[in-house]
Amino acid sequence: MPHALIVDDDRDSAEMMAVLVAAENFTVATAFSLLEARRQITLQRPDIVLLDLQLPDGSGIELFDDPELLRHSQVVLITGYASLETSIQAFRLGAADYLVKPLNVKHLKNILATVTQPAMLQTEVETLNEELAREGHFGNLWGRSACMQEIYQQIARVAVTSVTVLITGESGTGKEVVARSVHDLSRRRTRPFLAINCGAISPNLMESEIFGHEKGSFTGADRQHQGFFERANGGTLFLDEVTEMPLELQVKLLRVLETGTFMRVGSTQVQDTDVRVIAATNRSPKLAIEAGKLREDLYYRLNVFPIAVPPLRERSDDLPILAEHFLAEINKKEGVVKRFSPETLKRLAEYAWPGNVRELRNFVHRAYVMAPGEIVGDDWLPAGEPSSEAAPPLAAPEPSDAPPSITIPIGTSMAEAEFNLIMATLEHFNHHKERTAAALGVSLKTLYNRLKEYSGER
Structure with a gap:
C-alpha cells in the first residue's frame, strides 16, 4: 500500500x-x-x-x-x-x-x-536513452542530432510535472509526436491523450467541441455533448494550431488554465477538470500576438515550458535515420522488403524539405511504391537544391526563376498585409496550395481556412 x-x-x-x-x-x-x-x-x-x-x-x-x-x-x-x-x-x-x-x-x-515514484520514471528515461544510443530513437522520436537530443532532455524534464507546455515549430516537424512523448512519460499516461486541431474545426462549433454543450442549447443540439476537457479529465489535451482559436474562446481557455473550471455551452453549472494542456503553433507567437490572432495573456499562460522543434533542414544528419525508419515501417506493412541505395541516402541532404518530416515520410512511401525492384533509387527524389534554402515540395510545378516581391505601405493593417502576402505567394506558385502552404510555413488546412475566410469577406 x-x-x-x-x-x-x-x-x-x-x-x-x-x-x-x-x-x-x-x-x-x-x-x-x-x-x-x-x-x-x-x-x-x-x-x-x-x-x-x-x-x-x-x-x-x-x-x-x-x-x-x-x-x-x-x-x-x-x-x-x-x-x-x-x-x-x-x-x-x-x-x-x-x-x-x-x-x-x-x-x-x-x-x-x-x-509513481520518480525513480521509476527516471529508469524509463534511462531506457529510452539506451535505445537512442543503440537504435537512434527516443520513443517515437527519431534522430541523434544535437538539437534533437536537447528536445529529448526537455521532454524528460517536463514530463514528470504537470506544467503547461507550448511547442513551436514549422508545419510537419512532429509537434504532436513531441506532445505525445511528454504524455507517455508522465504520470498521466494511463489517462486519455486527446488532440484537437484548432484550425480544422469551424469557429461556430469549436466552443461546443472543447467545452461541450447541453441538450437544446442551440439548433441541432439534440443531446448533451461532452467536450474535450471532460473527456480528457486526468489526462492530456493537445491543442494544435492554438493561434487559430477564436479570441473569445481564448478567454475561456485562459480561465480553465487559471481555475481548472469551465461551463458547457448552454449551462450555468461550473465543471471541474484536471487536464494537462499542451499547445502548439507553427506561427511565431509574438507575430500572432501582433496580428491579433493570439491573446498576450494566454501566450504567457501557455508558455510556462517552451519547446522549439527544429525544421528538418537544421538536422540533416538525421535524414538517413528517419528515411530508414519510414522505409522499415512500410516494409513491415506491405510485406515486401526494399532498401535505399547509398546514392539515394546521400542525395537526401541535397534537398531542403520545406514540408519537414511529414514531407520526407510521404516521399519514402511514394518512392517505395514506384521502385520496380528491391532497391529504392534516386529517380523519385526531389530536384537537388541547397538545403539551407527553401525548396518546393515533391512533384509540384516549377515557379518562375526569381520569386517576386510585394510592397506593403506603412499603415497597412496586419490582416490586409497577411492577405496580400498569401495571395501573392499563391499566384507565384500557380495556385498550387501545397507549395504555397510550405513556403508560408503554415499547414495546408490553415491555408484553406484563410482562403475560405477571404472568399466570404471579399
Whole structure:
C-alpha cells in the first residue's frame, strides 16, 4: 500500500486531507512543522508528500534540499492561491503538481491515482536513452542530432510535472509526436491523450467541441455533448494550431488554465477538470500576438515550458535515420522488403524539405511504391537544391526563376498585409496550395481556412 505524508501547520486541514487520502487506499502520516516532516520521512519514505510552503519553523522549500526526497517521492505543493508564478515555482523546485486551497477533491484524487515514484520514471528515461544510443530513437522520436537530443532532455524534464507546455515549430516537424512523448512519460499516461486541431474545426462549433454543450442549447443540439476537457479529465489535451482559436474562446481557455473550471455551452453549472494542456503553433507567437490572432495573456499562460522543434533542414544528419525508419515501417506493412541505395541516402541532404518530416515520410512511401525492384533509387527524389534554402515540395510545378516581391505601405493593417502576402505567394506558385502552404510555413488546412475566410469577406 502506498504511503503519503501530509505536511501542513493547519491541523484541521491536515486531518481532513488525511481522511481523504486514506480513503484512496494510502497509509497516511501527518506533520505540522519541518522538524516533524523530516522525522516522518526518516521513519518511512513516503510515495507522495502533500507539502504546504508556510510552516511555523521555516518554508516547505527547505525539504527540497534532500535529493533523496525527490528521487523517491512525488511532491505536490499546497498553496492558498493559483497563479502562473506558483506553477513555475513548483516546477523549478521539482514538484510534480500543486493543489490550491480550498482543496478540489477531484483534483486530489486524480493526483493520488497517478502516484509513481520518480525513480521509476527516471529508469524509463534511462531506457529510452539506451535505445537512442543503440537504435537512434527516443520513443517515437527519431534522430541523434544535437538539437534533437536537447528536445529529448526537455521532454524528460517536463514530463514528470504537470506544467503547461507550448511547442513551436514549422508545419510537419512532429509537434504532436513531441506532445505525445511528454504524455507517455508522465504520470498521466494511463489517462486519455486527446488532440484537437484548432484550425480544422469551424469557429461556430469549436466552443461546443472543447467545452461541450447541453441538450437544446442551440439548433441541432439534440443531446448533451461532452467536450474535450471532460473527456480528457486526468489526462492530456493537445491543442494544435492554438493561434487559430477564436479570441473569445481564448478567454475561456485562459480561465480553465487559471481555475481548472469551465461551463458547457448552454449551462450555468461550473465543471471541474484536471487536464494537462499542451499547445502548439507553427506561427511565431509574438507575430500572432501582433496580428491579433493570439491573446498576450494566454501566450504567457501557455508558455510556462517552451519547446522549439527544429525544421528538418537544421538536422540533416538525421535524414538517413528517419528515411530508414519510414522505409522499415512500410516494409513491415506491405510485406515486401526494399532498401535505399547509398546514392539515394546521400542525395537526401541535397534537398531542403520545406514540408519537414511529414514531407520526407510521404516521399519514402511514394518512392517505395514506384521502385520496380528491391532497391529504392534516386529517380523519385526531389530536384537537388541547397538545403539551407527553401525548396518546393515533391512533384509540384516549377515557379518562375526569381520569386517576386510585394510592397506593403506603412499603415497597412496586419490582416490586409497577411492577405496580400498569401495571395501573392499563391499566384507565384500557380495556385498550387501545397507549395504555397510550405513556403508560408503554415499547414495546408490553415491555408484553406484563410482562403475560405477571404472568399466570404471579399
